[in-house]
Amino acid sequence: MTDFSGLELAQPILRAIADEGYTTPTPIQQKSIPSLLQGRDLLGVAQTGTGKTAAFALPLLHYLEENTAGAPRKAQHRQPRALILAPTRELASQIGDSLRSYGRHLRLRTTTVFGGTSIRPQIRALNQGVHVLVATPGRLLDLMNQGYVRLDAIEVFILDEADRMLDMGFSPDVKRISAKLPSRRQTVMFSATMPKSVQGLANGLLRDPVRVEAAPAATTVEKVQQQVLFVAKDKKRALLGELLNDQGIERVLIFTRTKHGANRVAKHLHQAGIQADAIHGNKAQNARQRALASFRSGRIRALVATDIAARGIDVEGVTHVINFEMPNDPESYVHRIGRTARAGAAGIAISFCDHDERGALRDIEKTIRQSLPVFADHPYHAAEIANDPGAGKRRPGGRASHKNRPGQRRRKAQRPQRLARPTGEAA
Numbered sequence: 001m002t003d004f005s006g007l008e009l010a011q012p013i014l015r016a017i018a019d020e021g022y023t024t025p026t027p028i029q030q031k032s033i034p035s036l037l038q039g040r041d042l043l044g045v046a047q048t049g050t051g052k053t054a055a056f057a058l059p060l061l062h063y064l065e066e067n068t069a070g071a072p073r074k075a076q077h078r079q080p081r082a083l084i085l086a087p088t089r090e091l092a093s094q095i096g097d098s099l100r101s102y103g104r105h106l107r108l109r110t111t112t113v114f115g116g117t118s119i120r121p122q123i124r125a126l127n128q129g130v131h132v133l134v135a136t137p138g139r140l141l142d143l144m145n146q147g148y149v150r151l152d153a154i155e156v157f158i159l160d161e162a163d164r165m166l167d168m169g170f171s172p173d174v175k176r177i178s179a180k181l182p183s184r185r186q187t188v189m190f191s192a193t194m195p196k197s198v199q200g201l202a203n204g205l206l207r208d209p210v211r212v213e214a215a216p217a218a219t220t221v222e223k224v225q226q227q228v229l230f231v232a233k234d235k236k237r238a239l240l241g242e243l244l245n246d247q248g249i250e251r252v253l254i255f256t257r258t259k260h261g262a263n264r265v266a267k268h269l270h271q272a273g274i275q276a277d278a279i280h281g282n283k284a285q286n287a288r289q290r291a292l293a294s295f296r297s298g299r300i301r302a303l304v305a306t307d308i309a310a311r312g313i314d315v316e317g318v319t320h321v322i323n324f325e326m327p328n329d330p331e332s333y334v335h336r337i338g339r340t341a342r343a344g345a346a347g348i349a350i351s352f353c354d355h356d357e358r359g360a361l362r363d364i365e366k367t368i369r370q371s372l373p374v375f376a377d378h379p380y381h382a383a384e385i386a387n388d389p390g391a392g393k394r395r396p397g398g399r400a401s402h403k404n405r406p407g408q409r410r411r412k413a414q415r416p417q418r419l420a421r422p423t424g425e426a427a
């Protein structure tokens with residue numbers, strides 16, 4: 001199957017897909033859509049950037065459009081037919097936007113509800129009638145407890161980014177919510193990773209699911225040109241300012257580990273005359289949306305984000321991702337760098353690695369099964385960090401490792417890399 005017409009989707013949906021400019025279903029869409037159209041439960045292992053939203057949204061819209069199965073066509077007051085749960089506000093609002101785009105030729109009503117913003121307009125929308133409800137767990141429970149939404153008419157339940165949902169401590173909320181769902185329903189779960197906890201959740205929610213997987217991490221990140229720059233911790237800010245003097249870095253997403261770190265980096269950039277903003281969980285929803293909108297429109301060149309805040313952010317044309325601090329886990333690394341090289345474009349990811357982060361880098365390289373080329377030809381390159389084989393073995397809170405891992409004892413500086421504009425990038 002090479003194009004969407006081979007999928008048995010309703011004409012208005014195919015038209016919307018064409019409006020979006022999509023010509024070929026992505027692998028995860030090819031694997032998921034036929035089973036979902038047959039009404040099967042599904043467990044999908046796929047990260048943001050693989051086209052997973054459309055993978056579940058298109059069959060959902062098709063089902064709601066074609067199968068009224070006794071359900072009234074008109075959107076019902078406080079009683080949605082489909083529920084999509086997402087861990088973060090950004091992801092929920094992007095899923096809502098995608099549903100509206102793909103459903104633009106249908107008469108289905110989608111409402112998105114999340115915390116950190118006034119509940120009143122959300123109540124009003126639920127009162128006016130809703131087919132698809134996209135929600136974060138906390139706000140949904142609030143609305144349920146206050147009687148503004150009932151889940152007894154839910155026919156399709158979709159849980160997106162299940163791993164992140166559990167990481168963020170939403171497990172009890174998800175259980176409370178799923179306890180209110182009718183047992184006769186279609187259930188779909190997507191997760192970027194499949195640790196035991198997620199598998200356990202899936203076992204409780206899904207019935208005889210089809211399991212589909214997007215290309216493994218190592219291949220989804222193939223298009224990203226990755227580099228590591230060994231640098232002392234106290235030189236990172238100066239290095240960042242220096243790198244951003246290169247106007248070839250047109251639209252850059254910078255990752256820090258903490259919210260305060262994100263603020264500090266954004267402030268530093270600001271002082272250096274670089275238009276930047278930060279996005280993280282301590283910011284009010286409208287401030288986050290403003291920052292995102294400015295980044296999308298190109299008014300600011302740099303957006304500094306924490307991992308959680310950046311989940312689900314979908315901005316076209318991110319030319320560079322900079323890991324100002326290495327993430328603690330390799331999955332976050334893959335998520336971060338997947339923000340560039342979206343939908344066929346190429347991108348560059350540069351990681352700043354200090355002495356204490358060598359262990360994290362080793363774990364990442366093991367997971368992606370490649371060693372990152374070293375950007376050695378740079379004034380800030382710290383050879384002593386690059387060449388210290390023991391560096392970073394004792395990680396904060398972790399056990400010291402005394403094992404020699406083959407092939408990872410001594411890193412040789414590789415050919416210097418240039419910070420050119422990514423090749424093959426869509427204009």
Ligand code: AMP
Pocket residue numbers: 021022023024025026029047048049050051052053054314342343
């Ligand atoms: P997602 O993994 O759902 O976050 O989607 C990643 C990006 O791919 C979004 O910007 C989508 O608009 C885009 N996308 C999804 N499906 C396709 C497709 N079949 N062809 C081209 N772009 C797509």
